[in-house]
Amino acid sequence: MSQTSSEMDHESPEGDSADRPRAPKIKQPGPFRRVGYTLFNRETRTGRFLRRLGRILLTVIGLVGLGMLVTYLLFYRPVEEQLSEARQTITQAREDLATAQKDRDLAIQQRQDADSRAEAAQDRLGTELTRIQLLRAMTSLKNAQLAIQEKNKTAAANAVTTAEGTLKQAYSRLDRINPDESASLQARFVLVRDGLERDLARALPDIELLIADLSRLDNALK
Numbered sequence: 001m002s003q004t005s006s007e008m009d010h011e012s013p014e015g016d017s018a019d020r021p022r023a024p025k026i027k028q029p030g031p032f033r034r035v036g037y038t039l040f041n042r043e044t045r046t047g048r049f050l051r052r053l054g055r056i057l058l059t060v061i062g063l064v065g066l067g068m069l070v071t072y073l074l075f076y077r078p079v080e081e082q083l084s085e086a087r088q089t090i091t092q093a094r095e096d097l098a099t100a101q102k103d104r105d106l107a108i109q110q111r112q113d114a115d116s117r118a119e120a121a122q123d124r125l126g127t128e129l130t131r132i133q134l135l136r137a138m139t140s141l142k143n144a145q146l147a148i149q150e151k152n153k154t155a156a157a158n159a160v161t162t163a164e165g166t167l168k169q170a171y172s173r174l175d176r177i178n179p180d181e182s183a184s185l186q187a188r189f190v191l192v193r194d195g196l197e198r199d200l201a202r203a204l205p206d207i208e209l210l211i212a213d214l215s216r217l218d219n220a221l222k
Contacts, residue, residue, distance in 0.1 A: 130173040133166050133167065134214050134217055136166045137166045138214045140159045141163045141207050144156045144163070144192075148200045148207075160189065177221070188206060189210070
């Protein structure tokens with residue numbers, strides 16, 4: 001019994017040691033955490049330096065950004081607005097120039113059309129005046145025919161001379177139709193005058209042919 005008590009007394013320290021709570025093991029920080037702690041913790045010299053440096057850099061960056069903003073607002077933005085206005089002015093000027101060119105082209109075309117109409121009207125007027133001269137010459141030649149029938153040589157000669165003088169004003173336009181017309185009519189008048197000098201009756205066929213030529217020319221001018 002005493003031995004058992006002694007054994008129990010001998011084993012009691014081990015039992016107390018087994019029941020005693022153990023302190024938890026402290027986990028060592030990793031290398032990145034140690035570097036971060038050294039560089040950025042305010043309790044380290046390097047951390048304090050880097051913090052001050054970071055604040056200085058942020059201040060410099062802020063000042064630079066503010067300067068850029070002020071520069072943009074005071075210089076670049078007005079210049080950009082002026083450039084935009086200048087571009088709009090150039091665009092408007094180009095549109096105005098294009099409109100002016102269209103108006104000029106239209107005015108030129110209208111003027112050309114008016115000139116063409118005026119030229120056509122002038123040409124038509126000249127044609128009508130030529131027809132009037134042909135009709136007057138034919139009237140004079142018909143008067144010559146009547147004078148021949150009445151045996152009035154002087155009146156017939158005067159009528160033929162009047163007809164020939166009237167046609168001289170029409171020769172320039174008649175040459176546009178046929179350059180040989182003027183020469184043919186002049187030759188025909190020579191025959192008529194020769195006929196009047198020799199025999200009034202022989203002049204009548206030439207006068208009739210001359211009237212037919214003038215009538216043909218009048219129809220060509222219609």
